[in-house]
Amino acid sequence: MSMQVSELLVRFLERLGVRCLFGIPGSHILPVYDALYDSPIRTVLAKHEQAAAFMACGQALHTGGVGACITTAGPGATNLVTGIANAYADSLPVIAITGEAPTYMFGKGGLQESSGEGGSVDQVALFAGITRYHKLIERTDYLASVLGQAAKCLTGDPPGPVVLSIPFNLQKETVDADLLDRIGFGRRPGAPLVADHHVEQTLRLIGQSRRPLIVAGHGCLRAGGAPSLQRLSSRLNIPVTSSLKGKGAIDERSALSLGSLGVTSGGHALRYLEREADLVMVLGASFNERTSYVWDRSLLAGKKILQVDNDPQQLEKVYRADLAIQADLGAYLKALEAAVEQRQIAAKEPVDIAGFVADLQARMDGAGETIFSPRFDHVKGLYRWLEQRFPDGLVMFDDNIVFAQSFFRVSARDRFYPNTGISSLGQAAPAAIGARFAPDYDAARPVFAMIGDGGFHMCAMELMTAVNYRLPLNVVLFNNDTMGLIRKNQHQHYRDRFIDCDFVNPDYAALARAFGIRHARIDAGRDLDEALGDLDWVRGVNLIEVRVDRDAYPNYSSRR
Ligand SMILES: Cc1ncc(C[n+]2csc(CCOP(=O)(O)OP(=O)(O)O)c2C)c(N)n1
Ligand SMILES: [Mg+2]
Numbered sequence: 001m002s003m004q005v006s007e008l009l010v011r012f013l014e015r016l017g018v019r020c021l022f023g024i025p026g027s028h029i030l031p032v033y034d035a036l037y038d039s040p041i042r043t044v045l046a047k048h049e050q051a052a053a054f055m056a057c058g059q060a061l062h063t064g065g066v067g068a069c070i071t072t073a074g075p076g077a078t079n080l081v082t083g084i085a086n087a088y089a090d091s092l093p094v095i096a097i098t099g100e101a102p103t104y105m106f107g108k109g110g111l112q113e114s115s116g117e118g119g120s121v122d123q124v125a126l127f128a129g130i131t132r133y134h135k136l137i138e139r140t141d142y143l144a145s146v147l148g149q150a151a152k153c154l155t156g157d158p159p160g161p162v163v164l165s166i167p168f169n170l171q172k173e174t175v176d177a178d179l180l181d182r183i184g185f186g187r188r189p190g191a192p193l194v195a196d197h198h199v200e201q202t203l204r205l206i207g208q209s210r211r212p213l214i215v216a217g218h219g220c221l222r223a224g225g226a227p228s229l230q231r232l233s234s235r236l237n238i239p240v241t242s243s244l245k246g247k248g249a250i251d252e253r254s255a256l257s258l259g260s261l262g263v264t265s266g267g268h269a270l271r272y273l274e275r276e277a278d279l280v281m282v283l284g285a286s287f288n289e290r291t292s293y294v295w296d297r298s299l300l301a302g303k304k305i306l307q308v309d310n311d312p313q314q315l316e317k318v319y320r321a322d323l324a325i326q327a328d329l330g331a332y333l334k335a336l337e338a339a340v341e342q343r344q345i346a347a348k349e350p351v352d353i354a355g356f357v358a359d360l361q362a363r364m365d366g367a368g369e370t371i372f373s374p375r376f377d378h379v380k381g382l383y384r385w386l387e388q389r390f391p392d393g394l395v396m397f398d399d400n401i402v403f404a405q406s407f408f409r410v411s412a413r414d415r416f417y418p419n420t421g422i423s424s425l426g427q428a429a430p431a432a433i434g435a436r437f438a439p440d441y442d443a444a445r446p447v448f449a450m451i452g453d454g455g456f457h458m459c460a461m462e463l464m465t466a467v468n469y470r471l472p473l474n475v476v477l478f479n480n481d482t483m484g485l486i487r488k489n490q491h492q493h494y495r496d497r498f499i500d501c502d503f504v505n506p507d508y509a510a511l512a513r514a515f516g517i518r519h520a521r522i523d524a525g526r527d528l529d530e531a532l533g534d535l536d537w538v539r540g541v542n543l544i545e546v547r548v549d550r551d552a553y554p555n556y557s558s559r560r
Contacts, residue, residue, distance in 0.1 A: 300319050
């Protein structure tokens with residue numbers, strides 16, 4: 001049986017498990033859209049292709065499956081770049097399908113042509129550095145191997161983004177429908193066995209240590225290792241801190257959690273690490289600029305270091321380890337847990353983390369070392385209010401980072417997705433929309449996008465995408481009339497010579513009215529039950545505006 005390439009592509013996406021396709025059509029991709037008309041894949045019309053890519057990222061992050069987006073040729077494809085780069089930096093399985101001018105026009109100045117011929121935009125070069133695999137498909141005879149490679153990259157370990165660009169005329173050619181049967185769509189192979197000697201060596205290091213500390217990264221979450229980690233921590237009395245992306249690897253409201261480690265965090269974990277820990281167990285964390293306090297050499301000096309990661313590139317990337325193990329974190333933690341039980345390994349002396357944090361906080365307050373002055377109390381209050389209001393869990397995408405890292409204690413039922421990747425402003429709202437579109441999203445859990453006013457301006461129209469599809473969404477907008485982080489840096493390092501940070505905001509209550517969504521406003525001192533009490537968090541689209549003082553700067557420095 002033969003089939004049009006456009007239809008085969010849609011079948012390919014279906015077999016990859018794609019459930020939603022975010023994008024904007026154009027004439028160069030209409031054959032694929034036409035084939036989607038009869039597909040169970042849900043298409044979602046975004047307002048901008050960058051946002052469509054962020055939506056695909058959000059869905060991939062939240063579901064662990066393949067996220068997908070679709071655009072036309074030329075500007076549709078070039079608009080994808082930041083979103084695809086984000087997927088690349090965050091190792092997300094995201095596929096983008098783009099149209100292209102017909103091959104018979106190549107080199108002759110076709111409308112929106114980006115074949116690279118005749119001086120046209122070279123799409124292959126454009127995507128080369130930000131995809132795991134990109135192909136401008138010019139013929140059908142190798143289609144099976146192209147799609148096979150695409151599937152492999154999307155489901156590889158680590159996975160990564162794929163862009164397939166298909167010229168208009170090729171979409172209408174016919175191929176053998178059996179072609180898809182030649183492609184392996186298998187998910188990642190099962191977690192590899194963990195070597196006994198790695199477990200032995202780990203137990204020896206723990207045995208020799210008086211005060212071990214676990215630094216948990218996203219690797220623990222991604223490998224499904226969080227439940228084992230939580231049990232190991234309490235079984236052995238080992239406190240846990242996390243990287244920003246690892247927040248939630250153990251319940252941050254539990255007794256052994258030190259919150260997160262890193263430049264923009266409250267500093268409790270840092271002080272514990274410096275003063276108390278003699279063994280640092282780095283599990284699935286890469287120790288990037290933030291987590292390592294700008295690669296502070298003294299941070300781990302004199303301590304034993306154990307590092308475990310599934311990605312060998314992360315091992316000893318920044319610090320030398322006494323023991324470096326390449327392993328799937330889920331399998332490693334399970335094996336360690338079993339060995340601890342089997343051998344009846346003794347727990348460490350109990351540690352009073354709450355007492356340590358309270359003492360430290362009092363001293364930091366006294367010395368003026370606290371990151372947040374009381375001018376941020378209402379922001380902290382909002383996060384605490386959300387913790388209490390949603391004990392069964394919420395899903396939070398976060399552009400702002402600084403507030404949530406210190407104020408939000410992620411529980412085992414929450415999902416927290418900070419703006420890592422390439423740290424692009426304007427991703428949280430579209431990513432939250434993408435996650436909320438997942439067909440098996442738990443409708444009882446509200447989804448949040450936390451975002452500054454500068455970031456909001458970059459993606460504001462996507463709120464209408466939520467409205468358009470009656471998709472529930474809560475956007476928390478920190479309104480300080482400025483690019484606060486830039487203003488802070490110009491204050492700290494450029495003698496208050498403020499340039500291009502301040503701006504005029506729209507009237508957000510009026511904007512919400514125009515969008516047909518609810519608006520609530522939180523000023524310092526405002527009662528939160530009164531301000532937020534009657535919002536429908538799981539069915540409505542809400543814009544929650546939080547006023548923040550423009551001249552109140554969080555007290556940390558990224559040194560530039
Ligand atoms: C796409 C993009 N452009 C520029 C930046 C650089 N940048 C980082 S933070 C920031 C200011 C953010 O302002 P806002 O969203 O209002 O948050 P605030 O710091 O005020 O809370 C800028 C411009 C970026 N991260 N991403
Ligand atoms: Mg701002």
